[in-house]
Amino acid sequence: MSSSAEDPNKQPTLYDSSSSTSQPLLSKLNTEEPTIRPDPPDPDPEPTQFLQISYNHGPRPFKDLPFLILFALFVLSTFAFGIFLIFNRNPNHGNVSSYTYDTNSSSCVDDSLNLSLLLSSNNWVLFNNELSSSDFLEYLIWTLVVTLILSVPFCFLVLLLLKHYTKQIVYVSLPFFVLFPIFFDVYWFVACTVSSSCGDSFPLLYRILVLVFVFLIIGVVVWIFVANWHRIELTVNIIGVASYALSRNLGLFVVLPLLALGLVFYYAPIVVFLVFARLNGKIVPKESDGEYSCVWRQDSWVPFYYALGILTMLWSYTAMVEAQAYVISGTIAQWYFSKEDSRPRLSIRSTLRNAFGPSAGTICFSGLLVCAVRLVRAAVDSAAEEVPGFVNFALRCCVNALLASVDFLNKFTINFAAITGEAYCSSARMTYELLKRNLLSAVFVETVSTRLLAGIIFVLSTIYAIAVFAILKGVAKLGVDSYFVAALAWVLLILVLGFFVNVLDNVIDTVYVCYAIDRDRGEVCKAEVHEVYVHLPISRSHRSSIVPRPLGV
Template identity: 70%
Template sequence: MGSTEDTTSTTYSDASSSPTQPLLSNPAPTYPYPYPDPPPASEPEPTQFLQISYNYGPRPIKDLPFLLLFSLFALSTFAFGIFSSVNRNPNSSSVSSFSYDSTTASCVKNATTSSTLRSPTFLPLPNSFALHSSSSSLLKSLIWTLVITLIISVPFAFSVLVLLKHYTKQIVYVSLPFFVIVPIFVNVYWFVACTVSSTCDEKFPLAYRILVLVFVFVIIGVIVWIFVVNWHRIELTVRIIGVAADALSRNLGLFGVLPALTLGLFVYFVPIVVFLVLARLNGKIVAREEDGEYYCVWKQDSWVPAYYALAIITMFWSATAMVEAQAYVISGTIARWYFSKDGSSLKRSLRSSLRNAFGPSSGTICLSGLLICVVRFVRAVVDNAREDAPGMVNLILRCCVNALLAAIDFLNKFTINFAAITGEAYCTSAKMTYELLRRNLLSAVFVETVSTRILAGIILVLSAIYAIVVCVILKAASNLGVDSYFIAVMAWVLLIVVLGYFVHVLDNVIDTVYVCYAIDKDKGEVYKQDVHEVYVHLPISRNSRSASALVARTPLVV
């Protein structure tokens, strides 16, 4: 009896902690029965999902009601916008030419027009020419610097991608010291510059300068401490970034399509902005009584504020939906590359992702964009309410709401990945996402946070070095003086925007590769051996570890 008990216990523990156990499905537990014939297997639950894989075939339309709702908002915005532009009042800007007529009790246009007075000609001030010359020189230098920065940023981003693909470890380890050196340099530089400048010294006392200096050094110390504590994770993060850079380098068409989608969004916004400007011209000139006297004033039509609300909601929803569409295209393209066999053609992967994003899954993208839009709106309301309702209760409520919104953002990101891979509806993809992340939550958080922070740090370091070089060149080649700092900062901001977009794309690639690896592990297959060699070292979820330990330690009751 003892040997039977030991054998059965070992079999149950090994089966429960097997590394080939699917991630997305919940297999029926194997109970240790001492009887010769176990009870018949129960029917699978209807909520149990099948193993997922990339859907190459035609996909059915999902979440159609949300696509129709978005179309209704967009068509209504354009329809009322056209109506507002056609029916605008041409007298909206000439209220002063109307006067109150007591006989008709209304405002009528004056019959006589006042003579046009010739504006006096002012002689230029003595220093006006120098001021104009200085401003034009500043504007010219700023435009040329921004144009050159924009032109350089494209090959610069490709160079960063190539370096991250082939020399990831060297780039990361060379950039890490600059995470500390650059803030220290900026902190010491502004302190010395403010001390030397008499104007800054008067407006910013020495005690406050020292306090800010020490505070910045404390923040830098915290950054150093974070690096020291997480040093054992840096090597894994380096390999994850290298894998994502390799995947992105094999799908360079994304760098042409994604900016084109952004440009298309701006073109879509142009008529809406024009309609918003013309909508305010819809109204009439009416008489208003004040202190017994009548004045002619402009009164907008009652529907104009409602149209403003409709147009603004449509623009925000369109912007978030476009962001989700770009994430969908990235996920679909990378997933098709991942699940393709070596040597197969990938020319149609990007085209297929675009067709699915703006075809069968357009309703899913609209729903996801709507959720993100609502989350952003609620977060803005909560942030603006901190001054209206101060106190501990308000602080606790804001923390809870922000935690809930962050969880929705986190789940929504991987939901779009699943929808791009499988073509399922939003709710189904969310359930499948939960089934996967429930046992790999810490791994997903690790993939999202650590790699993103390091990439952002690398971009900040490279942009700061570029801004310093620009400032030195402007100091040596021009007489702009203090304005050279302003131009260098603007160049830094522009380069940050371009490289930040590159980091955003690379972040989506990292998330997609992670999901593809989880699907591979769920099916017990290996499509990309180099990806498995890296992602297999991800931290194990505490829930999975504790569940395995509990099963292994549970005694058998015979």
């Protein structure tokens, strides 16, 4: 038998040498198995479904330039016309009473020097000297100065407590949210009842109505906390994470007040221009019942300058607020996306360079929208007082709901723009799609944490005001004025702490957007943030087919 003949009893081996194309037997077996094909792609995928969003460290192109140019035109026009107003002012504005009508020339002429102005000026100096020497003004100034100085370490103390003892601070403060209003309500009612002057000004029926009304408000506050009690623990953890993030970027407490101080210096010449605007005009005769008198008449274009100056100031204020939010978001985002063992260098400087450079137009656009929303809301509220009725009430509710949605969308838009450097409209669309893809809803983050922080600063400011009142009662004899001084100290401290809470709110929003980006990319940049934010409620309003990619994929 030839060697090339095949043996019918021969068992197949892993590699058959007689085959023209030798291949593994397992490969043949595998080809006979049914293959598992991947699911067909979504016929209508999201336009940014596979877009990798991250912090843009590289050079950023300029965005929304038309709005930056428009803002610059507003500012330049305000300053240019303001300088013209100063040089065009009429020095006789304050001497109207010294002018009399001259029948020969049919005009107003200067009759005599106005000695009354000199006397009134001297009287004001004397009155001012008497006022400055009073004990009330002295104690008021010293109280406000000491409060302003103490507010700086007070903010750092609150930040330190919220960082390490968040749960204790929140749960200790919660009872005071109710006890303080009840105490002041009852105290005012008893004090007004005992005092004869207050009792005559406010009858017993009015005092009872105020007492009941305040108790109703307290009941609403209690109901809000009871209804959201299951969310308190999560909110405590969110505040703790934000406090830790803010403590890692303490340079913000230097930059943000400087930006606010810069806005004050920027406002100073505009206020001077508005003051000098009223000096532009002339003294003209006015006929009344056949008799002529001399009156001051402003130039016709002065009201237009008032409108221009006020709009410029409002737009500048909202733009500065958005710039502060941009700086906070950019700085916190760089910290969030950095490695665990590293700290970003010059993060605040680079964010400032982006805010007042490539993203300046985006900030101006955002500030313009916020300014427009506030003006429309003020117009709607004033119209509601003049035109009452159900139709007006329904219209106002619809407008307020629309404006609230614009405010809500704008907040996260500026956070996203600070992270990516996108234009305003692109940031708004991409932020909405980012949250929708990951089934996230930030309503909870927005409401509960803000209310808790506001309650905490209210309690701390009230405790400080009570201490100020007790000290004034012991060292000074101001009488009823002690209440006024303590109230002003309370207002000043709550304003400073309110600024601190606003910064912390922006940090919470920024960390939330960074967590959404992490979730969208399937990464974990800050594990301690994911441990907290993963417990946020999922939004059920979006399509269930859009499921975020699991972490680590």
